[in-house]
Amino acid sequence: MRYSRFLAPTLRDDPADAEVISHKLLLRAGFIRRVTSGVYDFLPMGLRVLRKIEQVVREEMNRAGAQELLLPMVQPVELWKKSKRWEKYGPELLRFTDRHDHESCLGPTHEEVICDLVSRELRSYKQLPMNLYQIQSKFRDEIRPRFGLMRGREFIMKDAYSFHADEDCLATEYQNMFKAYNRIFTRLGLKFRPVEADTGSIGGSASHEFHVLAESGEDLIAHCAKCEYAANVEMSESSRTIPTGEAGDITGVDTPNITSAEDVASFLNADSAQLVKTLIYRITGGPNGGEIVAACLRGDDQLQEIKLIRALGADTVEMASDDEIKSVGGVTGFVGPVGLSCKHLFDDTLKNATGLIAGANKRDMHLTGLDMDRDEASAVFADLRQTREGDHCPKCDGTIDLSRGIEVGHIFALGTCYSDPMEVQFQNREGKRTTATMGCYGIGVSRLMAAIVEQCNDENGIAWPAHMAPFQLSIITMGKSDTGLEASEKIYQELLDAGIEVLWDDRKERPGVKFKDAELMGIPVHLVVGDRGLENGIVEIRRRNEEKKEVQLGQILPAVQDLLDGSFA
RNA sequence: CGGGAUGUAGCGCAGCCUGGUAGCGCAUCUGGUUUGGGACCAGAGGGCCGGGGGUUCGAAUCCCUCCAUCCCGACCA
Numbered sequence A: 001m002r003y004s005r006f007l008a009p010t011l012r013d014d015p016a017d018a019e020v021i022s023h024k025l026l027l028r029a030g031f032i033r034r035v036t037s038g039v040y041d042f043l044p045m046g047l048r049v050l051r052k053i054e055q056v057v058r059e060e061m062n063r064a065g066a067q068e069l070l071l072p073m074v075q076p077v078e079l080w081k082k083s084k085r086w087e088k089y090g091p092e093l094l095r096f097t098d099r100h101d102h103e104s105c106l107g108p109t110h111e112e113v114i115c116d117l118v119s120r121e122l123r124s125y126k127q128l129p130m131n132l133y134q135i136q137s138k139f140r141d142e143i144r145p146r147f148g149l150m151r152g153r154e155f156i157m158k159d160a161y162s163f164h165a166d167e168d169c170l171a172t173e174y175q176n177m178f179k180a181y182n183r184i185f186t187r188l189g190l191k192f193r194p195v196e197a198d199t200g201s202i203g204g205s206a207s208h209e210f211h212v213l214a215e216s217g218e219d220l221i222a223h224c225a226k227c228e229y230a231a232n233v234e235m236s237e238s239s240r241t242i243p244t245g246e247a248g249d250i251t252g253v254d255t256p257n258i259t260s261a262e263d264v265a266s267f268l269n270a271d272s273a274q275l276v277k278t279l280i281y282r283i284t285g286g287p288n289g290g291e292i293v294a295a296c297l298r299g300d301d302q303l304q305e306i307k308l309i310r311a312l313g314a315d316t317v318e319m320a321s322d323d324e325i326k327s328v329g330g331v332t333g334f335v336g337p338v339g340l341s342c343k344h345l346f347d348d349t350l351k352n353a354t355g356l357i358a359g360a361n362k363r364d365m366h367l368t369g370l371d372m373d374r375d376e377a378s379a380v381f382a383d384l385r386q387t388r389e390g391d392h393c394p395k396c397d398g399t400i401d402l403s404r405g406i407e408v409g410h411i412f413a414l415g416t417c418y419s420d421p422m423e424v425q426f427q428n429r430e431g432k433r434t435t436a437t438m439g440c441y442g443i444g445v446s447r448l449m450a451a452i453v454e455q456c457n458d459e460n461g462i463a464w465p466a467h468m469a470p471f472q473l474s475i476i477t478m479g480k481s482d483t484g485l486e487a488s489e490k491i492y493q494e495l496l497d498a499g500i501e502v503l504w505d506d507r508k509e510r511p512g513v514k515f516k517d518a519e520l521m522g523i524p525v526h527l528v529v530g531d532r533g534l535e536n537g538i539v540e541i542r543r544r545n546e547e548k549k550e551v552q553l554g555q556i557l558p559a560v561q562d563l564l565d566g567s568f569a
Numbered sequence B: 001c002g003g004g005a006u007g008u009a010g011c012g013c014a015g016c017c018u019g020g021u022a023g024c025g026c027a028u029c030u031g032g033u034u035u036g037g038g039a040c041c042a043g044a045g046g047g048c049c050g051g052g053g054g055u056u057c058g059a060a061u062c063c064c065u066c067c068a069u070c071c072c073g074a075c076c077a
Helices: A021-028 A044-063 A077-082 A111-121 A167-187 A261-267 A305-312 A322-327 A445-455 A482-497 A511-521 A531-535 A553-567
Strands: A032-036 A039-042 A074-076 A095-097 A103-106 A130-139 A154-164 A192-196 A206-213 A219-224 A230-232 A251-254 A275-283 A292-298 A317-319 A343-347 A356-359 A365-370 A380-382 A400-415 A425-427 A433-435 A437-444 A473-477 A502-505 A525-529 A538-543 A549-552
Touching (some): A039 A044, A044 A130, A044 A167, A074 A077, A154 A167, A154 A445, A167 A206, A305 A343, A473 A482, A473 A511, A482 A531, A502 A511
Parallel strands (some): A192 A230, A292 A343
Antiparallel strands (some): A251 A365, A400 A437
């Protein structure tokens, strides 16, 4: 490709509204442009990288025995009503009505459509197992799109769906996909970690997320420093050492205008772990919607809302208003479990605890000497607290570290939660109609592009792993004499004929501009053709950010191939 | 949807407080000089100052309102 004819508009300054490095660099290097909130153009340069990522994903999925197909983006209301998700999915599902007054939606995921297809074609257990995947645009009307490609509303996803005659077969395929995902992210040159995950709104039994480790990640990952244990903090189990409190009688103490756990603890000269923090929530979705509940934790722990939601069997929860707190007998700032009329859940760390301090549900007063076994004998316990750095690993005697991660893949063992309502059935060996068991497996392809940049960048721009770069090599023609252009053209043709992806910077720009752009775009090998070298029959070649080497004109191809091979090491 | 910030040329910004009819750098176009790491000189094009309403003789500037964008929270690949 000749740069003078190529749409690759680079910017000298970071766009002001880009926050994370991948967003800045992808905009600056001319890979993407924003069209509207959470929706992007992929320019020629960006598409080249996207295609390479897709190709790695495709190769590994095929190798793992999955088969590619392509499902529609527009999906009819009937399928979503059948799965009950037309009601459940919420505003992220973009719905619209066509000229015939028929309701449809843009696919945020494809369980409905694939189940519909498979239910019509599947007859016998002999056709199973079957794993079908596609690489396609998805649309989710996200509340807050951000960070460029990291969280778009329209994005490109690889989604795979497997169908099985029984749970054992699903478990085997789940492991197969787990391994395939490890190969994919390894080939993409990423530092990543598979973690145990919440099954979330998709539903199902087992689930792992694959996280690229990066400071800009939106998720928190708890992982053991010693063993393989790793989990999203939304569900990570861990324990902590807690000082035991002195047993005693319940006593009311004045705590004028002192409300926060830390302030009460220091006022009473106690450890904030001895405080019971009581948070009042309203269940906002699910069968028990509207109910007010209390969650009680150690004063120095944070509530993990996802855990609360799971413990309650709710869909969503919200912090209760002051009026709602009052309605269950609480006083904002001085809420405690004693005397609250709503259902309350205690964190596991409060089991058998003695000498606790809690709000008295009276203004300016707390209770001391609370004893769980004596005063809350019928308490219901659950794991509600968020894992903290330094906690004990649930699997070994190691300690837990926290890292930020970008979720780039997610695999689910679904069971029959979709195939059942969607009636994906087959005849088993005994001739009986049986519902297929399912798994589903997603990779955020466009998000991966951003994640790679998050890990692979330096002060000069994007440092693509060589096999992900938009071009393998850039010819940088110096000066303005015709000899330089003519020599460059010959070299360009020679390299193209050898099957090398070449960007020839034939623009009438000064050398500095060309170097800066090639480095910004992350092209791994630069070939510099200048009058000075040509007089002596040589050109210069070098890898991005490395020392240059001189090469005889006749030796260019082998030298280039040598450097390119080296780039894969 | 809550909290915070910002909207002025393709990109980055100044001007706003203290109203007088829009400017700088980069980019673009023309001519010239340059040419081994984001050149220089001269000239040019490009703006309903986010939209609407108000105050005023006069609004980018003050007031109201809507919209958009970005950041922090709930969602997710």
